[in-house]
């Protein structure tokens with residue numbers, strides 16, 4: 061259907077609707093449904109979280125699950141795991157799987173992916189997000205969304221924008237420079253909307269520049285609809301609205317919430333009243349309906365039939381929505397999806413350290429393996445907030461390790477540290493979540509009671525005793541969804557549950573112990589990282605995460621993931637701590653009268669987020685951005701830079717190609733492996749205001765031993781430009797630029813200087 065036809069259908073159907081019907085369509089009537097109009101065949105829109113699979117079904121107006129087995133689904137690797145693969149085709153297949161599952165469960169919109177910048181290691185939702193780097197996010201979010209939308213279902217990229225902390229998320233106002241916005245925070249969303257054509261965007265809870273994102277005209281009208289010409293649907297985060305007039309007159313289309321008083325939503329009865337009183341023009345509502353109907357046509361929820369009908373006054377067109385019979389029916393909990401989840405999980409494991417070839421461990425030569433740690437034996441899918449799902453199954457690290465070693469090896473498990481029983485509250489956190497007057501509470505490090513400490517010591521002593529007896533010891537710890545969780549941030553980066561003591565004691569007893577950190581956010585490792593010979597990083601890697609871990613440990617799979625974010629030494633060493641006022645400063649008196657917020661969080665570090673900061677300010681990190689080892693090694697040679705042929709550079713758009721950069725990569729070890737080649741760009745002589753280098757392209761290449769391939773990327777003009785705030789435009793770097801071919805942000809293999 062071409063644009064003209066589509067718009068004609070939209071207008072025809074719009075003209076059939078009464079004001080009451082239109083108002084009913086622009087707000088939730090259930091927690092995960094916004095109504096259609098039966099009279100005209102317009103179906104409701106059915107929404108579902110989320111990023112790691114399609115969430116279980118809730119009662120329409122109660123935060124209780126409906127409690128059947130029909131909502132058991134495939135558990136997909138989280139966005140951080142997808143980002144750790146740096147693999148575009150895995151991003152696509154993960155999206156494809158999520159889209160099929162969503163459609164299979166009868167959903168129209170999947171509330172995913174989340175792509176907020178991992179600005180702050182304490183943010184409770186980091187596990188849902190991809191990276192600290194806009195280039196990596198932009199490159200992966202496009203195939204991910206395209207994959208989802210293959211199934212006549214919509215993605216919903218979220219949370220637009222700058223929702224990089226959970227602390228005070230409903231009432232924190234974010235201030236940042238235009239430059240940081242343009243260079244760091246907007247690009248991922250721009251790629252999602254303009255390249256991947258995400259059919260939906262979710263506006264964030266927080267305020268930006270003094271206005272809540274869900275009713276922010278500058279953000280939604282000017283930036284999204286104006287500059288990016290976005291014609292999809294904009295939905296609020298659940299309970300993200302605060303004012304009827306602002307919401308109605310902004311480009312927001314649908315207001316959703318977590319409270320069951322649907323008629324009282326800002327865009328429900330209060331809006332109807334204001335339109336009837338003439339305080340708000342009906343044309344604002346019509347625009348929202350256009351976006352909703354267009355959305356339905358895009359994802360083939362409906363088609364529109366138009367019939368000429370004779371009336372007394374002549375002929376009129378009568379329009380009616382009809383279902384599209386061959387709309388994709390999707391499929392879920394399939395064997396194919398389990399295989400896809402495993403493929404991604406395999407590439408999401410990151411080998412951080414491997415002194416003297418400590419890994420892999422040959423299962424044939426191993427008789428006794430000891431696995432220590434609560435995270436080894438914990439299922440995680442059903443937690444974390446709205447990303448929770450009812451996983452069909454989840455292979456734990458312990459199961460994965462036991463499977464990988466097989467029946468000739470004894471695999472023994474011991475807890476090693478004490479985790480107090482998890483809360484099993486009856487109520488759902490989401491029901492309480494929008495009590496914005498509540499003073500924000502971070503997830504403080506749980507203070508161990510004397511009994512907890514005693515229990516912890518007994519478990520530690522037992523682990524240490526066993527560690528001396530076993531051939532191989534594998535510790536699996538890190539965080540769980542009490543820490544990687546929506547609506548809360550951590551207070552620091554320390555490992556919970558006394559894990560540092562256990563790891564140090566176990567390493568002293570058996571220095572060969574392999575450490576696996578299972579977490580969705582950085583954790584402090586400095587107390588023991590130097591002593592450990594092998595460290596693996598993984599997170600919520602989906603239903604087959606444990607299988608992939610076992611395969612990597614035993615060498616059946618050669619690890620090929622790389623860090624999509626820096627692992628800093630501690631919170632103190634991060635830019636947020638150094639420059640920031642996290643979780644925010646109190647509003648000044650004058651501000652309180654015009655800004656409906658509790659706190660203001662200023663992104664004082666500007667563009668110096670993640671590695672851009674650590675490199676510029678020479679701050680040591682635990683493990684750098686882009687780092688990840690392999691069981692083989694790769695040699696780089698022949699870095700070449702060629703001009704992209706075609707029209708003169710001065711006539712090209714910023715997004716058009718400028719240089720083709722290529723490098724030869726050879727597998728010089730003795731097993732198959734994949735390398736992620738990273739291309740960074742910086743000024744030859746870095747000026748004070750710019751990062752030393754920034755990721756501008758990458759590719760992943762698979763190589764057999766001895767094999768060599770050429771890896772090449774096209775760098776657009778924009779890769780050599782910065783946003784100039786005074787001129788409000790992108791301006792090319794001055795002088796010469798350096799192009800780096802690197803294996804991580806600190807492991808530069810080759811570099812070349814080019815004249816601009």
Ligand code: BGC
Nearest residue numbers: 109110171218297298446493
């Ligand atoms: C979260 C969203 C989620 C929505 C619906 C909100 O609390 O911030 O990411 O999609 O709830 O569950």
